[in-house]
Each structure stands twice: as C-alpha cells, then as structure tokens.
Amino acid sequence: xxxxxTERAQFSIPQVEKQKLLEQELTSLTEWHRGRSAEYxxxxxxNALPPGKxxxxxxxxxxxxxxxxxLSSVPEADIFKVLTSSGTSGQTVSRIVLDRVTASQQSxxxxxxxxxxxxxxxxxxxxxxxPNVVKNRKELSARGAGVLxxxxxxxxxxxxxxxxxxxxxxxxxxxxxxxxxxPILIFGFTFMVWKYFYQRIKNFDLDLSNAVLIxxxxxxxxxxxAVDNSDFRASLERDTGLVRIHNFYGxxxxxxSVFMEAKDGYLRPPNYADVLIRDPITWEPVADGQIGVIxxxxxxxxxxxxHSILTEDLGxxxxxxxxxxxxxRLEVIGRVPKTELRGCSDTHAADAERSH
Amino acid sequence: MTHNxxxxxxFDSTSQLAEVVERVQSAPTLGPFxxxxxxFGAEFSRRLARRAxxxxxxxxxxxxxxxxxxxxxxxxxxxxxxxxxxLMPRGTVVHFPPANVDTIFIYxxxxxxxxxxxxxxxxxxxxxxxxxxxxxxxxxxAREQVYADVVAATAMVMYPHDSATTSELSAxxxxxxxxxxxxxxxxxxRAALAPNATDLTFPDKISLAAFDVETVQALDDExxxxxxxxxxxxxxxxxxxxxxxxxxxxxxxxPVTARLVERRFFDALYEVTLAKGLTVEIATAISKMTYGxxxxxxxxxxxxxxxxxxxxxxxxAELAGLxxxxxxxxxxHTVTVGSLGSIAKIIGRRHQxxxxxxxxxxxxxxxxxxxxxxxxxxxxxVGDALTFNRYWDGNDLFQSFTRFVYVEEx
Numbered sequence: 001x002x003x004x005x006t007e008r009a010q011f012s013i014p015q016v017e018k019q020k021l022l023e024q025e026l027t028s029l030t031e032w033h034r035g036r037s038a039e040y041x042x043x044x045x046x047n048a049l050p051p052g053k054x055x056x057x058x059x060x061x062x063x064x065x066x067x068x069x070x071l072s073s074v075p076e077a078d079i080f081k082v083l084t085s086s087g088t089s090g091q092t093v094s095r096i097v098l099d100r101v102t103a104s105q106q107s108x109x110x111x112x113x114x115x116x117x118x119x120x121x122x123x124x125x126x127x128x129x130x131p132n133v134v135k136n137r138k139e140l141s142a143r144g145a146g147v148l149x150x151x152x153x154x155x156x157x158x159x160x161x162x163x164x165x166x167x168x169x170x171x172x173x174x175x176x177x178x179x180x181x182x183p184i185l186i187f188g189f190t191f192m193v194w195k196y197f198y199q200r201i202k203n204f205d206l207d208l209s210n211a212v213l214i215x216x217x218x219x220x221x222x223x224x225x226a227v228d229n230s231d232f233r234a235s236l237e238r239d240t241g242l243v244r245i246h247n248f249y250g251x252x253x254x255x256x257s258v259f260m261e262a263k264d265g266y267l268r269p270p271n272y273a274d275v276l277i278r279d280p281i282t283w284e285p286v287a288d289g290q291i292g293v294i295x296x297x298x299x300x301x302x303x304x305x306x307h308s309i310l311t312e313d314l315g316x317x318x319x320x321x322x323x324x325x326x327x328x329r330l331e332v333i334g335r336v337p338k339t340e341l342r343g344c345s346d347t348h349a350a351d352a353e354r355s356h
Numbered sequence: 357m358t359h360n361x362x363x364x365x366x367f368d369s370t371s372q373l374a375e376v377v378e379r380v381q382s383a384p385t386l387g388p389f390x391x392x393x394x395x396f397g398a399e400f401s402r403r404l405a406r407r408a409x410x411x412x413x414x415x416x417x418x419x420x421x422x423x424x425x426x427x428x429x430x431x432x433x434x435x436x437x438x439x440x441x442x443l444m445p446r447g448t449v450v451h452f453p454p455a456n457v458d459t460i461f462i463y464x465x466x467x468x469x470x471x472x473x474x475x476x477x478x479x480x481x482x483x484x485x486x487x488x489x490x491x492x493x494x495x496x497x498a499r500e501q502v503y504a505d506v507v508a509a510t511a512m513v514m515y516p517h518d519s520a521t522t523s524e525l526s527a528x529x530x531x532x533x534x535x536x537x538x539x540x541x542x543x544x545x546r547a548a549l550a551p552n553a554t555d556l557t558f559p560d561k562i563s564l565a566a567f568d569v570e571t572v573q574a575l576d577d578e579x580x581x582x583x584x585x586x587x588x589x590x591x592x593x594x595x596x597x598x599x600x601x602x603x604x605x606x607x608x609x610x611p612v613t614a615r616l617v618e619r620r621f622f623d624a625l626y627e628v629t630l631a632k633g634l635t636v637e638i639a640t641a642i643s644k645m646t647y648g649x650x651x652x653x654x655x656x657x658x659x660x661x662x663x664x665x666x667x668x669x670x671x672x673a674e675l676a677g678l679x680x681x682x683x684x685x686x687x688x689h690t691v692t693v694g695s696l697g698s699i700a701k702i703i704g705r706r707h708q709x710x711x712x713x714x715x716x717x718x719x720x721x722x723x724x725x726x727x728x729x730x731x732x733x734x735x736x737x738v739g740d741a742l743t744f745n746r747y748w749d750g751n752d753l754f755q756s757f758t759r760f761v762y763v764e765e766x
Binding site: 046047048061064065069281 | 637638639640641642643645646648649650651652653657658659660661662664665681
C-alpha cells in the first residue's frame with residue numbers, strides 16, 4: 001500500500017483517488033495503533049470522534065499530546081530513536097518514537113519529495129546559516145535539525161553566514177562564479193534568507209536564475225515586517241532572477257511528509273499526506289477558502305500514533321489543483337495566537353524574581 | 357543602599373524606597389476601625405461602584421466594602437478583644453499581591469488598613485484597566501483633605517523584579533503578606549525579615565464543588581438555571597484557575613441518577629456561557645481538547661464530553677487527585693460518590709474551598725471533623741466560592757493583622 005505512494009510520482013495523484021487511498025490506509029493505521037498503544041486506545045475510547053465524513057471522521061490527536069506522553073506502537077526493543085522537537089531550554093518538547101521501519105519510511109519519503117523538486121543529482125549547496133548551527137549534534141536547535149536534514153540533498157556545501165549573521169559576500173560570489181550556468185541549491189530559514197541574504201545582496205546584481213531555493217520556518221517574523229510570500233517571491237525574482245522557490249511545511253511529529261510549495265505559491269501535500277482545515281468553534285471541516293485550524297494526515301507514522309494530528313497552526317485551503325502538482329492548495333497563516341490565562345498563582349513573577 | 361521604585365499611591369512619582377518607607381512609617385495613624393478609616397472605605401466603595409460598570413470583579417469588591425458591611429466588620433472586629441486584651445495594629449505590613457488577580461491587593465491592603473496598620477503594597481508593573489481604576493480612585497481620595505491622612509500611611513510601589521529591592525522592602529516589614537502561590541512564596545521568602553516580623557503566606561490551592569444528586573434532581577428548569585448561573589461565577593472567573601475555582605464536581609448520590617442530573621446541569625451551564633457571551637480563545641480550546649486526551653491516560657476516565665469550546669467534562673470512574681497542567685477555562689472533572697464524607701480520602705493541604713449544594717450543616721461539619729484540619733479551609737454555598745472575607749486559607753485576617761496586647765491589673 002505504502003509502495004503506491006512511494007512509486008507514483010510525488011504530487012501526481014488526483015485528489016479524489018488520493019483521498020480514497022488515504023482513507024483506507026489511515027483507517028487501518030488507526031486500528032494498528034489502537035491495538036498496539038494502550039495509551040492511544042484509552043484516548044480514543046474516552047473521546048468522541050471529530051465531526052465530519054470520510055477522512056475528517058478519523059480520530060486525531062492534538063499535537064501537544066506528544067509533549068505530555070511518550071506514545072509508542074512498537075515493543076520497547078524495537079525503538080530505534082526518539083526524535084525531539086527542539087524547543088528553547090525549559091520548554092517541554094515533543095518526543096516521537098521511531099522504529100527502523102518508520103525511520104526508513106520517513107527518509108524514503110523525504111528523498112522522494114526532495115528529488116522530485118531538485119532532480120536526482122545532488123546539487124552544489126549554499127546554506128544560509130552559520131556552520132556552528134550543526135556543530136552540537138546532541139542538542140540541535142530546530143534550525144540545526146533543519147539544516148542537517150537538507151545536507152544530504154547537496155554537495156560542496158558553503159555556509160554563507162558567520163555567527164553574527166553576517167554574509168560572507170566574497171565566498172558567495174566565488175561559489176556562484178564556480179557554478180555559473182549549472183543548477184545550485186540554496187537552503188535556509190525563511191526569515192534568515194530574507195534578512196541576512198536577500199537584503200544584503202539585492203543590490204549586487206547577482207544572477208541566481210540557475211538556483212533552487214528551499215526554505216522553511218514560518219512567516220511570523222516576516223509578516224511583522226509586512227513581507228508575505230508573494231512579496232518574498234517577487235523581490236527575489238526581480239533582484240536575482242531566482243524563480244524556483246519552494247517553501248515547505250513540516251513538523252517533527254510527522255517527519256518525512258513535508259508539504260512543498262508549488263509554482264502557484266501554495267503548499268501541496270505529498271502523496272503520503274493530506275490536510276484538513278477545521279472550524280475552531282464547531283471543529284467541522286470548513287469550506288475551501290475559509291480559515292481554520294490545520295489538521296495533517298500522513299501514512300508514514302507506524303511506530304507512534306501520529307498519522308492524524310491537529311496542529312496549532314491556522315491555514316486556508318484554496319481549492320484543489322487538478323494539473324501540475326495535484327492536491328489541496330494550502331496556505332499556512334501562522335500559529336494560533338497564544339493566550340494568557342489568569343488564576344492567582346503568579347509563576348511569571350516568581351520566575352523573573354528567581355532568575356535575577 | 358536603597359533602590360529606586362515607582363510610587364503609584366498616593367501619587368505617581370519615582371522615589372527611593374528608603375524615602376517611601378520613611379514617609380509611611382512616620383505618617384500619623386488611626387486606631388483599628390477608627391470611624392475615619394471606615395468612612396474612607398465607604399467612600400472608596402461608593403466611587404468604585406460608579407466606575408465598576410463592566411468589571412464584575414470591581415463590582416464585587418465595591419459591594420464587599422460598602423458602608424453596611426464595613427460597620428458589620430467593625431462590630432465583628434471589636435469582638436476579638438478579650439477582657440484583658442487590647443487590639444493594636446501589627447505595625448508596617450508589606451503586601452506582595454499576585455500580578456494576575458487585579459483586586460487581591462485591595463482586599464489585602466484594606467483589611468490591614470482597617471486594622472490600623474501602615475501599608476506598603478508592591479504592585480505588578482503589568483497593570484490592567486481594573487488596577488488603574490483602583491489606583492486612580494485612591495490617588496483622588498489622597499488629594500482630598502478628609503482622606504489624605506488615611507492614605508498617608510500607605511504606599512503602593514512598582515519595581516522591576518529585583519531581589520535586592522524585595523529584600524530592602526521586606527526588611528521594613530513587621531508583617532509580610534505573600535500572595536501568588538508556591539513559587540512566589542518561595543521566591544519572596546528568600547528575602548530576610550526583621551527578627552520580630554512574620555510572614556502570612558497564600559500558597560497554591562485548589563478547590564472543588566459537591567452537589568447532592570437528589571436535591572439537584574428535584575429542581576425545575578428555572579431553579580437549575582439559577583444554580584448553574586451561580587456556579588458559572590465560581591468556575592469561570594479567573595479562567596477557573598483561581599485558588600477557589602472549582603475544578604472537580606462531586607455528585608453525591610445514586611450513580612445512575614447522577615449521570616442524568618449531570619447532563620441536565622451541564623446543559624444548563626452551557627446555556628449560561630452562551631447567555632454571558634463567553635468566548636474561548638482557540639489556543640485555550642485546543643489546550644482543553646489536549647487535556648481531554650491526556651487525562652484519559654493519567655486518570656480513570658470513563659468519558660470526555662464537550663459543550664462547544666466552553667465546557668470540557670472529564671468523567672472519572674472514581675475519586676482521584678488532579679494531574680499537573682490543569683488548563684482551566686471550563687474544564688471539569690466529575691465523579692460520583694455515595695456520601696460526602698468519602699471525599700476525605702482525596703482532600704489534602706492544598707484543598708481550599710468546597711462549594712456545596714444540597715447538604716445539611718451537620719453533613720458539612722462532620723466532613724470538617726473527619727478531615728481534622730488536614731485540608732479544606734472554606735465550605736461555602738455554590739455561588740460564593742470567590743467571595744472574599746476575613747477567613748482565608750485557614751487564617752482570620754483580622755487576627756493576622758492585629759497585635760493582641762495583654763493587660764493585667766496589679
């Protein structure tokens with residue numbers, strides 16, 4: 001079953017067919033996990049199913065549950081690795097149990113998706129970050145993990161920034177000159193690409209028309225500067241000729257099934273995955289074009305019950321694409337705004353006092 | 357060495373803490389419940405009532421310190437004196453109220469003031485509209501000759517969280533009052549007090565409610581709606597995270613009837629949330645949802661139910677303590693037991709308030725006797741969980757703020 005998602009070209013399955021395939025696979029995954037994780041089974045039997053039909057009727061877990069419970073659907077002896085989301089210290093992190101099967105499925109899936117965008121050859125790779133971001137492998141930051149995950153898709157890597165986020169313009173020029181006329185890969189976090197790369201080189205008349213830019217990390221900081229995805233794309237194209245730009249959306253709770261930005265500027269779920277948008281009051285799936293909370297579905301997680309997750313992100317599905325890259329056209333708006341509840345326990349004040 | 361603070365009461369200025377302390381400690385004071393103190397409180401209440409529209413906590417505060425109530429307090433206070441004891445103030449009381457319950461600082465300050473003390477209140481730098489209204493009224497009163505003397509022995513100050521300033525302030529106290537839960541208490545307690553001074557602390561507390569199933573069952577829809585309305589105030593103010601906000605509902609009676617009554621009760625409560633226009637932020641709604649999944653693992657949960665995003669009901673099969681990470685904002689554990697006395701086994705030092713409905717006084721006092729002081733400081737009717745009075749966390753604040761001077765004739 002999984003083979004079908006892997007063997008068919010990514011983003012090629014028409015939505016109606018894909019939904020049928022996913023529904024079948026995800027339904028059996030739900031039963032798989034229910035039978036193997038006592039915790040998951042208790043969660044499902046206590047809680048009602050979400051409102052909706054088809055894919056939407058499948059149970060989901062809120063993403064933060066992985067910060068509170070170590071959920072596993074494999075015997076302890078089969079646990080190969082426990083992935084953690086990399087929060088700043090003090091924050092609780094998600095813990096994701098992987099066995100060899102799931103880890104390998106994730107890695108195959110990611111490769112399928114990336115090579116669909118980059119082609120089968122590894123490309124010379126410019127990393128818009130500092131080399132030190134991947135130095136401490138034991139305590140990788142979210143950025144470090146992102147960079148490390150992308151490194152296999154390039155070669156002749158150049159880290160373009162130093163620790164003060166200053167661009168080494170000379171090194172970048174040399175790198176570009178050396179690979180003049182052949183395709184290169186640029187990778188970085190959205191905000192850093194904009195602020196520390198684009199802003200710095202926009203007047204240098206660099207030619208990046210042969211480059212593919214892959215970026216991720218969210219738009220919050222750029223939206224604070226009133227830059228959205230279309231500004232981002234238009235500016236890069238105007239000043240550097242860079243047109244092959246792919247933002248991606250993924251999370252540690254569903255490693256492998258990353259959503260890639262298509263030519264139209266919207267994200268697409270890969271073959272392995274789909275997305276639903278739910279109304280934050282009724283939790284019913286919303287109509288296309290309506291904003292709501294993003295639920296992600298993926299057939300990859302077998303070692304932990306993470307195949308259907310309600311995120312804390314807001315998004316919009318702008319209809320279904322029926323040519324080019326198929327599937328739901330997702331726009332990620334950003335995090336659900338944080339709320340501060342009250343109560344009479346004043347931990348904020350105490351923390352501040354203590355840290356003095 | 358002294359530290360700079362921003363004074364908000366009596367007036368807004370930046371001063372050195374040493375000067376503030378000196379001013380408060382050299383101001384003239386009045387005797388406990390002197391008529392001028394009572395008049396001040398009553399006038400404060402009148403002005404607050406006019407400005408409290410839309411702020412239910414301010415309305416409750418204004419009502420609590422209305423003239424008739426102050427006169428009653430004065431009478432009750434005078435009864436503390438024995439034949440050979442004279443009631444005198446403790447001296448300088450330093451208050452550390454919580455940052456996030458806007459009215460606590462007034463309750464704490466006003467009782468201490470009425471008992472004749474000098475007061476320094478450390479305010480959070482993050483003030484809300486409600487806090488600003490209160491500060492403004494006090495400052496206005498301070499400008500008027502009749503009340504200026506009363507306010508002269510008070511300072512309310514702000515400073516960035518700084519343990520050195522907290523130490524300097526603490527050193528001036530005869531009594532230090534620390535609100536805000538365990539972490540605040542532990543953190544502020546690190547600052548030493550003068551040898552003769554003491555602490556009055558309000559650590560983390562949790563609360564619950566108990567209903568007699570048959571009594572609730574007998575209610576018609578209108579009476580049930582009224583009960584739900586009272587419970588709404590207990591549960592939804594302070595996002596249900598107040599020390600006195602009920603988190604667990606105990607149904608006492610027949611389990612089958614209890615399920616039906618529970619359904620009716622929460623239907624009615626949901627109607628109240630709709631009528632009040634209660635909105636729940638998305639992040640909070642998701643936290644509550646997450647709690648429902650998590651509790652299914654950590655608790656003996658039979659079922660999780662929701663009424664919109666407003667109410668999340670976690671039905672427990674048996675009595676159990678609450679896990680860390682309670683999210684509040686309309687999250688209720690429910691459990692059914694055969695008798696009220698059986699809740700004793702989960703009650704501990706952290707339990708503060710039992711709001712109750714449908715029990716006799718004997719049933720309640722029996723529970724208190726069984727507990728023998730091991731937990732539960734207040735047992736109040738549903739609707740009064742958050743109503744402040746002199747008895748709090750097992751203390752009588754009138755006593756705590758008073759020095760008992762013993763006089764024996766020769």
